[in-house]
Each structure stands twice: as structure tokens, then as C-alpha cells.
Amino acid sequence: MKVEVSQRPRASMQFIGSAQRFAGGTLQKRASEEYYANVENPPQSIDERRDSVATALADSAAWKFDRFVTRWVAEEIYVRALPAIEEVRSDVEEFLAAAEGKGSIELNEGIKAPAYWESGFHLAPGGWDGHDLMGAALDQMAFTYVFSTGGVGAVKTGSNMLDQRAMVAQAAPKDTYEHIVDLGAGTGRFTEAVRKTYPEARITAIELSESSVRYGHAASVEKGLDINWVRAAAETTTLEADSVDLVAAYTLLHEVPPAENQKIFNEAFRILKPGGDLVIGEIAPYDKQEPFHAVVLDWETENRGEPHWRDVLTMDAPGMLRDAGFTDIEAFGVGGGIYPWVTRARKPL
Template identity: 25%
Template sequence: MDKQFIHPMLPQATHDELARQNFVQSLKKHIFQNIAPGNKVIYETVAKPRFEREHQRPPQNRHEIRKVMQQEPQYRWWGALKRLNQEMLWDAVNASVERQLPDLIERAKDKGGELGTLTLDPNFQVPAYETAVDIHCMPGGYHSEFATNDVAAGAIYDRGTYVYGVGWLGPLNDDMGLSIVENYLKPEYPNFQPKKILDMGCSVGHSTLPYVDAYPDADVYAIDIGAPMLRYAHARAEALGKRVHFSQQNAEHTNFADGSFDLVVSHILLHEIPKPAIRNVMHECYRLLAPGGMMIHVEAPLYSHMDAYTAFVYDWETANNNEPFWSAMRDLDLAALVTEAGFASDKVIQKFVPNGAWQAKVSSNNSQNGRLGSRGSWFIVAAIK
């Protein structure tokens, strides 16, 4: 039920490659279930009391907690294992993709009769904030190309996302887009029927395709900075029978006309770009939306939504896992950036949307009754023009 859906573009692992990927998943579960809880115990019984003796007060923020926890062997061991597991993930997936890359490149080529389109810009300049670091330790990030018509980054991301998440985004890795459609847009805006939709920072289109199904009469566009991501995304969408117009663009400044879209969305884009870029994206969304149109940006919770210890745990990604903008974004007042972009303050929405819509979909397809249960929620910042 929760196995990744095998579509024609998905890289196929050999027995040994799959065993290695399964080990990465098992190790991840072990770290999360059996080692991570010990950090809270050490904090409450050792690190926090030591800080209180030294400062005559408890730690007040994630920075103070990290400073005192970095002295603890338990925390250092957990962090080392987490980072090692992340690197092992990419190695395990990369080996499979590299072996079959020529075939994947060939499969991705347009054969005629495509449903959607792919537009790449040979002169496109990838932003320096993306080239400066391999985001979340993925070798080469989203944009690097090592072969003609390269699709490696897309193939690695498609399989790697499933292995990383241990399948929790569903067989098509599409829970973000699907949950926004099924658990937010349809129940809260049943009469909203966008005719033109844009997905910003689409990567391989995991979250894009649910909008194609939800609004079959709409023209769906998707943009990203990475050419290898987009080649793979286009081929994947075609293989799944979905019509999407992919193009290589920076979400800060697109080439679409003013008022072009009724719905503009993004899914975990904001935490991968710096604050000035986030501000530009909000302004661009306002420009692109037609009157009455809506933007929705999907993210994980902000630090204002959590206690200091939980924020400290989240902050590990910035400190140790090549997520330079992860914490800076979570410190922002996103509503202020949205109103600064031109949206009326009473039209700004911040809320949590239940995730797990893919589980209900799988349940329905298997003729079972009811949901299998949500594992949490997605945070959204949205606005209506």
C-alpha cells in the first residue's frame, strides 16, 4: 500500500541497491525512534540543570539550548548519525541512478504528441544562494548538470524523497499538493475553480500534479531553477498522463504577464531561499494574481509555533544539514511580508492543514472505508488578492 509508485521514469534499483536503500530507511527509523528521545532526557536531567546553575535561569531560546547540548556525547552521537544517514541516503540512490542514467535520459526525450510542454533557458543564471551549497547535502543540488540532457538530479530527488521520508508522502510523493487540494481548497473554497495555476519551485512536480487532477479544466504551469529537475518533471508528468507546462524560471521574477493566474502555490520552497528572495516571491505572487486570485505557500511550522526545545531540534537542519535558510525563514513574520507585497491584512491566512490526504486516496482506491489517519499537518501562509 505504501510502496513508491513505479512509473516509467522512476529509476529501478537492483536487489543490492534496494537492500542498501532499505538499510538507510531502517537506520533512519532507529535514529528517530530509539536514539533521538534520549536527547530530551539528557537536556532535562543534565544540560538544562547545568545551564541553570551557571546562569540562574533556564535557557530562553534554541541558540542557548544548542550551546549547552553540544557538550553532551548523546547529542553529538545522534547528530553524527543523522548527518551520516543523510549522506548514505544520497550515495545509495546515486549509485542506482548513475548506473541507468543513459537510459533515463533517453526515456525523458520528447517523442512527439506530448500533453504538456518544457521550456528551458540556455542563458539562465542559477541564483548564487543555490550554487553556494548542495542543499540538504544532495550532491550537485537541484541545478547541476553532468551530461547532455541530464535528468540525474530529478531522478535522484524522486527516489531520494521517498527513501528519505520512508514513504510518508505517499506512493507518488504528492501529499503536500494533494492535502492542500483535498483538505483545504475543496472543503473551504468549493466554488473556487481556477483556470490558470502556477506552482513555484516545482522540482520534479510531485506536488504539481494533484492540481491537474483537482482542476481538469485549468492550465497548470510549473517553474524551477534546475534544468535536470524540469526535464525529469516533464517526462514524469507525461508518463503519468498529466498536462503541465514546465519552464526554467526564478520565482522571484518570472516572465508571465500581470494578473496571469488564479492560483499560485509553492511547496517547501520558502525555506530554501533567503529572506530577500522570499520578499521578492511574495511581490511576484501579488503581481501574477488576477483580482480574487489566491496564493498558498506550504511549509513546516515556524519557530513561533513551537517551544524553545522543539525549535532547537528543528535548527539542527541549518546547523548541520546544509539548510542555510531553514531557520531564518522559520524566524520570519510571513504575514508582514505578505502585506508588504500588497495583500490586504484581512485577506492573509495562516493555518495548519491536515496532511495524509494520500492515505485517504489509497484507501478509496482499495475500496476500504475511511481515512487511515493523518500524521500531522502542513503549515500554510496564504492570501487572496
């Protein structure tokens, strides 16, 4: 589906995307140059790095303006996207209602969401289900005009986010899988990459947001993609034990507190067949980031609706996977850098 909104909301979304590109590609780059010109030996811990940046860039207009624009964009996305999608509500509702074809959808009404679900991801009002058309607003407005431009968080300005998802899907160790589960599928952009990478596999997309499940299912049907959509939490998928060959996830972990991530790892281990694989695409831990960019990322914990960011990017994910029972654990960057950061593991035979 491609919605056609009027000129004013379309132009406002384009302006927000341009502002984000300018912040990430120009202001942040300049602030980074200023920092390293003043700090020859940056500290190692994230607390010391934050203090170091605050001191070195106390008078930096580039740093202050970059942070202002980044926060402003995060707020304005939904201020503009939700009214824009309301403008085409009838078209979106018709699109959702007409979704019949390949794949299936299980909405599982009455699910009790975990406590962290109320934290309001990315400053979205009410979180991913704060609006009944949030799935369409995220895909058609936020992703198309803003997120896809890069320039925020771990995504560099000009990066191709679809290519990044494809690289993670292709990082799974085997050439073929019978049944693949995508945890935290959102509106299905990574699920689509998995579907294209493994055209013969059975694909199950697990997502807690009802609006995202409805939209993701309709979008996959429109594209002729055979994907089974299930509304469920990644910690409690409702799937049978030992029934899956590959569990995949893309940028799910940083939205969830570490204790819940352990539950997700445990659930992935439970549903995987012996010998099955796990592949996760995420943001690299702070200790893999260069000092200034680690502070840029850490800033989002308090300022951009990423309340679990700091805890997740400093947690011992390999150790947690071992605690869940996984072996053959490895972590590495793909695409010539450290984002996306891939973690692979296997359920032993």
C-alpha cells in the same frame, strides 16, 4: 517511471532509509524524553533553547547518535543515489527523450541563477543541477527510499508525504481556479497533487533546475497529466502580470534567503489577478514549535545543507506578504498538527 536498479544499490538506499527512520523514530524520541525529564521550563528564544539542549543532553548517547546518523544519511543519500541512477542511465535518457503528450516544456536556456542557487541544497553535490540526471535521482532514489520514510526535519517518521502535499493543495480557499502556478515545483510531486485537486485548471510548474524540469515533465506526460513546465526562477517567472488565479508553493521558502522570499512574494502578487489567491505549505516558524524540536530543526542550518533555515523560520512572513500588497493573510497547521504549515493570502480586488 520506475527504474530497476541492481540489488546492491537498492539495498544500500533501503538501508539509508531505515537508518533515518531509526534516528527520527527511536533515537530522537528518546533524546526528547531525556530533555524534558531534565528541563521543566524550556526557554523561549532559539538561542536559549539551543544552549538548553546542549547542556541537558551533553551526555546523552541517544542525542549524539541521532545527530550523527542524521548527518550521515544526508551525505550518503547522494553518494549512493547518483551511482545508482548512472547504472540505469540509458533507461532514464530514453524515458526523458520519449516524453510527448499532454502538457509542454520550456527550458529557457541561458538563465542566470540567483546566488543562493550555488549553496548546495541538502548537501547534494553541486546542488539540484550538480548531475544531469539529478531530477531522476531525487525522485527515483532519494524520495522513494529515504525522504518518504520521514524521520528528519519537520517530517515525522511514518508520515505520508504525498498526503501532506494533497492537504496543502486542498487548503486553497476556492473550489475552482482557471490558471494555477506552482512555484519551485521540483520534480512535480506537489504539482501532481494540485493537478488532481483542480482537474479542470490550467497548471504551470515553475522550477529553476533543468534536470528537475526535464524529469518532472516526462513523469507528468507518462501519467497523462496536463502540466506546462517552465524553467525559471520563482522570483522572475516570465509569466504575464494579472494572469494567474492561484499561486501555490510547497517547502520552497526555506531553500531561499529572506530577501529573495520577499521577491518571490512580490512576483506572486504581480502575476496574480486581482482577487487571486496564494497558498504556501512550509515548516512552521520556530515560535510555533515545541522547544526540543525547534532545536532539532535549527541544527540543520549548519549541519544538513539548509543554510537559510534559521533565517526563514524566524522571519515575519505575514509582514512580508503585507509589504508585497497581500491581504486576508492567515497561517495554520493542517492534518491535526503544525506540519504542513499553511499560509494563505489574497491579492485585493
